[in-house]
Amino acid sequence: MKIAMPVNDSSMESCVGNTFGRTNYFLIYDTKTKESSFVDNSAATSQGGAGIKAAQTVVDSQVEALITPQCGENAAKVIQASNIKIYKILNDSIQDNINAFNNGELSLLEKIHGGFHGHGGK
């Protein structure tokens, strides 16, 4: 199964990013083959709607699960529309989260925050 995780740098030694929409990269990890790749998050520098664009990137990577510290409501709408499950991270270690996911120890992200909209539009 392919999973996605927001990460600070394009390396397995990096750590989990603390936002979803404006994270630097997404780690795309295949739990079966243990192959990893990194996708640039072009939404990071968006004026607004970063969560929507980042979610589109995640969906286009054809993953089945997203592991993230948080997720805004617009991003969640996109993710859930493609039936990807959203899990809450355990800590900021990439490997710990992968292990926890494989062992079924991660819980679903319950709190979807309201996000911050209307950037500069006021």
Added chain:
Amino acid sequence: MKIAVLSGKGGTGKTLVSVNLAAAAKEAVYIDCDVEEPNGHLFFEPKPIGAEQIAIKIPVVDENLCNGCRKCVEFCKFNALAYINNKLLVFDEVCHSCGGCMLFCPEKALAEKEKMIGQVQYGISENVTVVTGILNTGEASGIPIIKNLLNYAKKEQAITFIDCPPGSACIVMESIKDADYCILVAEPTLFGVHNLNMVYELVNLFDKPYGVVLNKCLEGENPAEKFCTEKGIRILAKIPFDKELGKLNSNALISVRECEKYKDLFTSLLQTVTEEVQHEAVVNP
């Protein structure tokens, strides 16, 4: 003649100044551009003469025509569109109504629908025509409402006072765009100076003639006054920190209509501002 009243933060006295200036004039228009929380109407209690609903245009997709090329998704700088599971998702509240997605769609699969975001109310209060912009709660941008308010102002011959939203963001820029003169209202504190500086920079950027009204003036040092002196900014009037004025204002009464002393103060301020604008019209036609 259009006079915008602005300040770097809320609560400095924009509404106090613009409401009382309009009341002091023989005939005036008061436009409340603080569409997120308009309060000028609380003072004027205008007799309603009309209202207009304000709508913006939002894209809707015809799923039979959409072929999933994603040109619209790539175009939208606000990321209001996503293409998921062979379906286009539109995020209405993120959309800025630029219409670009409709122009770019090669399949003509996108059409416009109207979305109500607020209204403009018209009313009369003695010598003042009161125009109030109201943005519905939860809407992202009041700019379309302000555009409508200022379109109304364009047609108006009487002296017009534009009560701006607080701060110096886009919504304030939009409000002062057509103004002939700007009145900056400032509080006598260091924080007040910081906020005054924000709008001072803004009116300079827009190349607008302006002057400052110092509100809530106490005895002793006034950092805002010092700032004006240092920058060579014209001080139009000083409004004292006065219990009587505070009380009138907190009871939503218009001081000019209640108290001779304040009628004189605002009439004199109106005179000063009018002369400034006329002077500007001669110097910079």
